[in-house]
Amino acid sequence: MPARKKTVGMDERIKKLTEMARVLRMDVVRMIHLAGDGHPGPSLSVADIIAALYFEVMHIDPENPDWKDRDRLVLSKGHACPVLYAALARRGYFAIEELPGLRSLESMLQGHPDMNKTPGIDTTSGSLGNGISIGLGMALAARLRRQDYYVYVITGDGELEEGVAWEAMMAAKHYRVGRLITIIDNNEMQSGGPVEKISGLYPILPKLKAFGWHCQEIDGHNFIEILRSIQLAQVEESKPSVILAHTVKGKGVPFMIGDNSWHKRVPTEAELKEAMLALGGGGVDETGKHPYRRN
Numbered sequence: 001m002p003a004r005k006k007t008v009g010m011d012e013r014i015k016k017l018t019e020m021a022r023v024l025r026m027d028v029v030r031m032i033h034l035a036g037d038g039h040p041g042p043s044l045s046v047a048d049i050i051a052a053l054y055f056e057v058m059h060i061d062p063e064n065p066d067w068k069d070r071d072r073l074v075l076s077k078g079h080a081c082p083v084l085y086a087a088l089a090r091r092g093y094f095a096i097e098e099l100p101g102l103r104s105l106e107s108m109l110q111g112h113p114d115m116n117k118t119p120g121i122d123t124t125s126g127s128l129g130n131g132i133s134i135g136l137g138m139a140l141a142a143r144l145r146r147q148d149y150y151v152y153v154i155t156g157d158g159e160l161e162e163g164v165a166w167e168a169m170m171a172a173k174h175y176r177v178g179r180l181i182t183i184i185d186n187n188e189m190q191s192g193g194p195v196e197k198i199s200g201l202y203p204i205l206p207k208l209k210a211f212g213w214h215c216q217e218i219d220g221h222n223f224i225e226i227l228r229s230i231q232l233a234q235v236e237e238s239k240p241s242v243i244l245a246h247t248v249k250g251k252g253v254p255f256m257i258g259d260n261s262w263h264k265r266v267p268t269e270a271e272l273k274e275a276m277l278a279l280g281g282g283g284v285d286e287t288g289k290h291p292y293r294r295n
């Protein structure tokens with residue numbers, strides 16, 4: 001069993017996470033360019049949260065992906081899997097050389113997460129709305145088996161339009177499940193446009209408060225707020241926790257921000273270069289080749 005990490009200074013931790021999130025964002029844009037398909041905007045909005053979970057928070061062992069006491073992650077917004085795949089590769093679950101295989105038939109990295117194909121994926125997802133329910137099942141299983149892992153669920157805001165999410169929220173409070181921590185990637189957009197225009201979903205937190213959840217609201221791109229809110233959620237043992245994280249779809253790549261066509265769209269060669277420049281470089285080497293490429 002891996003030991004819990006030693007405490008290091010906050011500044012150092014934030015620096016490390018900031019750099020990792022930058023690398024993950026570059027991975028995402030390259031992967032989608034090479035795959036010729038995928039969801040860059042939704043992956044980029046959640047990159048900081050994924051970096052914090054996989055490189056700071058979660059008690060996991062990449063050498064032993066099925067370790068029974070590991071913390072679990074449910075990526076309910078499964079279409080954002082490129083950033084999860086990048087994090088798993090960078091964390092050592094599988095080789096970075098797998099990343100360019102995204103969405104190809106023979107690859108372990110399918111267009112939506114598949115727990116039977118990819119080491120480190122705790123649940124198959126992609127059919128929106130189901131993640132809180134799946135996470136609740138995992139948390140209840142931990143209680144029955146006297147295990148003490150945490151379950152982290154990442155959901156989009158738009159996907160909360162699915163009724164099953166609210167059934168799960170009601171049940172989680174009823175069963176007083178304290179180790180279920182849901183993070184809402186509240187980027188205010190869904191595939192069809194602004195969430196506010198499409199549904200009567202907002203405001204979200206008062207509804208969850210009324211459902212009896214422990215509620216927090218943060219800037220989902222601020223690592224101090226991400227880490228603190230997760231710590232506070234972890235000590236709340238008697239009820240489920242939600243963290244509403246305000247995020248920006250396409251974060252890190254200016255031409256993707258505010259343009260919802262990037263919900264699902266493929267960067268051209270020129271757009272790839274522009275994105276890499278915006279993210280601080282490293283996308284194309286001096287010979288003009290990508291650092292990794294499909295064979």
Ligand SMILES: Cc1ncc(C[n+]2csc(CCOP(=O)(O)OP(=O)(O)O)c2C)c(N)n1
Pocket residue numbers: 041042045077079126127128129155156157158159160185187189190191192195249263
């Ligand atoms: C049950 C279901 N219905 C529809 C879709 C198609 N779909 C994929 S992404 C998406 C929008 C999701 O919006 P949101 O939850 O806000 O996440 P974002 O991509 O904005 O981060 C939709 C409707 C799906 N994957 N599953």
